[in-house]
Amino acid sequence: MSGEMMTDGAADPIRDNARLAEIAALGLTAAEVDGVLQQTVEEAASRLGLPTAMVSIVMDEAQWFAAHTGLPAWMAEARGTPVEWSFCANAVRTGEPFVVEDATTHPLVKNIPIVDLDNVRCYAGIPLVTSTRQTLGTLCVIGTEPKSFSQAELDTLRTLAKQAMDRIEERRRE
Amino acid sequence: MIRTQSTVTVHTPPPVPGYGLAPPTPGDALAFLARGVGPDRAAGEWLGACKRAGAPTAGLSVDEMMRVSGRLAEQDGVVGVIGQSLVVRVRTYRLLAGSFSRAESSR
Numbered sequence: 001m002s003g004e005m006m007t008d009g010a011a012d013p014i015r016d017n018a019r020l021a022e023i024a025a026l027g028l029t030a031a032e033v034d035g036v037l038q039q040t041v042e043e044a045a046s047r048l049g050l051p052t053a054m055v056s057i058v059m060d061e062a063q064w065f066a067a068h069t070g071l072p073a074w075m076a077e078a079r080g081t082p083v084e085w086s087f088c089a090n091a092v093r094t095g096e097p098f099v100v101e102d103a104t105t106h107p108l109v110k111n112i113p114i115v116d117l118d119n120v121r122c123y124a125g126i127p128l129v130t131s132t133r134q135t136l137g138t139l140c141v142i143g144t145e146p147k148s149f150s151q152a153e154l155d156t157l158r159t160l161a162k163q164a165m166d167r168i169e170e171r172r173r174e
Numbered sequence: 175m176i177r178t179q180s181t182v183t184v185h186t187p188p189p190v191p192g193y194g195l196a197p198p199t200p201g202d203a204l205a206f207l208a209r210g211v212g213p214d215r216a217a218g219e220w221l222g223a224c225k226r227a228g229a230p231t232a233g234l235s236v237d238e239m240m241r242v243s244g245r246l247a248e249q250d251g252v253v254g255v256i257g258q259s260l261v262v263r264v265r266t267y268r269l270l271a272g273s274f275s276r277a278e279s280s281r
Contacts, residue, residue, distance in 0.1 A: 017210060020255045029247070029258040059255050061198075061206055062262035074269040080262035082195060113193045 013093050013135070014083060015060050022134040026171050028057045029064050031079075036167040037067035044141050044160045045069050048124075048153050052142040055128070055164055056080075056088040063088055063137065070142075072118050085112050088138040091125045095135050097154065099124045102146035122147035124154060126161035131169060139164045187236060190270040197236050197267040198260055203243070206259065210252045219246065219253050240264045 013019065023029065037055050045053035052070035056063045063086040065071070065079050075081060083089055087109055091098040100106045100123040103115045114120050125140030139161040189196040198206075200220070207216035220242075224231045227241040234242065243264055246257025 015209060017252055020210065020252045024251045024255050029255060059259040059262075060210065061256070061259035062266075064258060064262060074266075074273060078262060078266045078269055081266055082263050083259070113195075117192055 019134045028066055033067050040160050040164045041067045041069050047156050048141045050141045050143040055139055057137040058089050058092045085114055087123045088125050091127045091138045092135045095127055097126050099149055101148050119144045121145050124149045126157050128165050190274055193270050195267055198263050200232055200234055203260055206256050210256050
């Protein structure tokens, strides 16, 4: 769990009301999966050669998978996890990309139960930041083996994250 | 573990072994809502969601928590997001607890 970075109450950006209101205004927790976001996660997994990719929207107490591919069955059915199991929450808190080469040794995530029980090993997440400067979540990829991410791979993920964010911004006008 | 609220005594479901996840309680939901919209509005949102779900306001089963969370998730704005968080937490608990229970019974 990412408890080492957790703070209580209003100081934690995860619980910021303006950010949560932006998530609501953009309709990002709808059950329907946006086709463009789905294409984006599939392209992310394919181009980085990893089994799993998702657009994760980090809410106050859980993350919501607005689009996903390659998740373990229970995560796909739940469409999310408790926020204390969210790697993406770290990117939301800092506003910076969060990269994990080996989750079993990374101090911020090694104690999250899905690392051992669902074999999460490597992770790279790019923050999804709105035009109003709210960080909603990430476009991220996950693998079941340790991995070093090259600069080119992270650049690819950034490009796809911008594509996802452009689509999310379009939702304001729909 | 036994939890008592008002005159209702409830067996709180145990955490899922390995994952350590327990389902959210009405107290958790009220605390999340109060943090988002203040304690007075939180109480009103909770009571309204319980009424719409046909559930009691305390001593809820996991299924009742799911229904009430779903009603909260239908609300606009921050309350809806908080409700959706609760939905994910209850759904995750049910899926993992069910999977653990099936694995145990097949041994």
